[in-house]
Amino acid sequence: MRTRARFRLRVDPIACDGRGLCAELLPQLISLDDWGYPIVRDTDVPPELAWDAREVVKVCPKLALHLEHSPPPP
Amino acid sequence: MISTVTAATGSPWLWYISRGSGLVLLALFSLVVVLGVATRTGSTPGTWHRFTIAELHRALSLFAIALLALHVVTAIADPYVSIGWLASIVPFVSHYRAVALGFGTLAVDFGAAVIITSLLRRRLGFRAWRAVHWLAYLAWPVAFIHSLRAGNDLGIGWVALIEWGSAAAVATAVLARVLTAVRTPSPGESLDRLSSPSTVAHFRGGR
């Protein structure tokens, strides 16, 4: 049985400017701290949000969001 | 083929569509610039989401390509003036009013660079994309000059309204952009502090 690849969203803190588009688009996974910078939940992106996650990566004005493979479970 | 048809019928429609689409294009281009600045400065009117502004900026600029194609094709295909297809990409080579149309071609060249790099943004990386995107601030005045010189309908009220209204909107946006740059401390500032020596912290040697 093929297991689906697991992905996580990760923000590059140096590139990020706190514009906040990501939190608007994907509030289920991204919230903003007191200064407007994204707090990205450290969990796998659920399949129903996969499309939104890809959109969020594309819409970031600083290209600061990345989708990467989740680390293997311990 | 189109030219033979209109020459035979003597219809001025190509001329009207070309000039009309040009005016709409100016207004649209101006709106795209305003939305681009709004995306950057993060200012949103009322309850508009930031990503709405960003996506509208993107969608309208892509729509403008279609309108631009109509504008250029009808202008060149029109038998009333002789422009030549090469003039659509190489500036200042048109037979008819080379300078006035040349500015238009220049605007198309800049715009094409901006659009193509934006479509390939993720592959190019942020810095390369941004370097080319600055050309947008050059493309607009060039397009505006083209609209003033190539179009000679400024006497008509609503034409003047579109022209100067667009100019006012873009001028306001550029001012807002300049103020944002002035107000935000650049990363360079912190880097300067980290590149220059400071007073030495005292240290104590061993006994």
Add this chain to the structure above:
Amino acid sequence: MPRPLLPPPASVAHTPVGLGPPPAPVARLLGGPPLVGRTTLDEHLARFGRLPCDAGDLSSPEELIDLVGRSGLCGRGGASFPTARKLAAVARQPGSAIVVANGTEGEPASSKDKVLLARSPHLVIDGAVLAARAVGAAEAIIVCHRAVRELVDVALSERRLSRIDSIRLRAATGADRFVAGEASAVVHWLERGVATPTRTPPRLAERGLCGRPTLLQNVETLAHLALIARFGPEWFRAVGTEAEPGSMLVSLLGAVQRPGVYEIAIGTPVGGVLEVGCGAVAGAQAILVGGYFGTWIPFETALRRPFSRAGLASLGAGPGAGLVAVLPADACGLVETARVARYLALESAGQCGPCVSGLPAIAGELEALASGGPFNLARLQRWLGQVEGRGACSHPDGAVRLVRSSLRVFGYELERHSRGRCCAPPRTEVLPVPALPR
């Protein structure tokens, strides 16, 4: 408005009770007393002899890495990464590697790297040469603090004249900022003159300085390496603990009789470490261990703990970069922490939003707390949680660790401060915070 002074907490006797005699002196890196002046190349060779790889032994890099592995040497820059693993990681990369000896020491309260380079530069350079052999590098750069640059230059020219080294060696002055000592910041500084940390992929071992595989080690680690190559892993393990063998340099400051840099065996009880500096001054309240990114520990609790990663872990602390700062009776831990927190906020590289915005906010809250003004503890805790782990380097994490430990250890002060009172006289300053140019 003068603050009413309250009596200090119950004082402790000058000599801690029940810890036995002071520990046996360790004189590996800095040599025995009197610790005056620089060791010349001749003195160095007379004491230690030539490097084994030059003398014909230890010809293969694999042998050397194996030797280091058996000795159990770990990095002395604060992260304690196993040195043999780092050497192996760089050695297996293709391309010409380069060695960077990191003596930047951005921590203002720590002086061990400066003292080591001032006193025993040849040990450090020996270590760099050995490390270069182990990873296949033909070049090593000694990055040092500006205060000791001249001494390092003199040591390098001595070696150049004697032609004892087979690799290219040069010195560079490190940037004088807190984050400048971080590994990627050092490489960034050498490459571009900008001392900010960079994104971690790619790792320095794979692509570091000028795209080459880079071995970056603290200067103290390299000095230990130079001795391990001569005297062997068993000798190295003769002091220290089983899990953390060897000796380390510590910077003692604050309420100790003789502040300064000393060498101790890892695992020495903290009380014993203080005895090396002739003991603490009466009434000491607490100890800051590790560095400005370290942890406060109450004085009594600290004394019996072994000064090692294992010994301090349960207190949420670690030896870090070897700082042991003792807070005297007449100082206030919250005031000191507020000063350091403001310094750490100003020393942010300014690249990541949560650090740039969060650290000044936290410092401001601490300053309000320290000066007896109104403060919001719940909001401070929220900010600490929002800043931790959200920068590109560990600078904000260190600041959060320090502040959290200060709230724990000096929690009894909070009530007093909320009523506008403090135990310390105003303007007592224990922890050094450099003045920054405006």
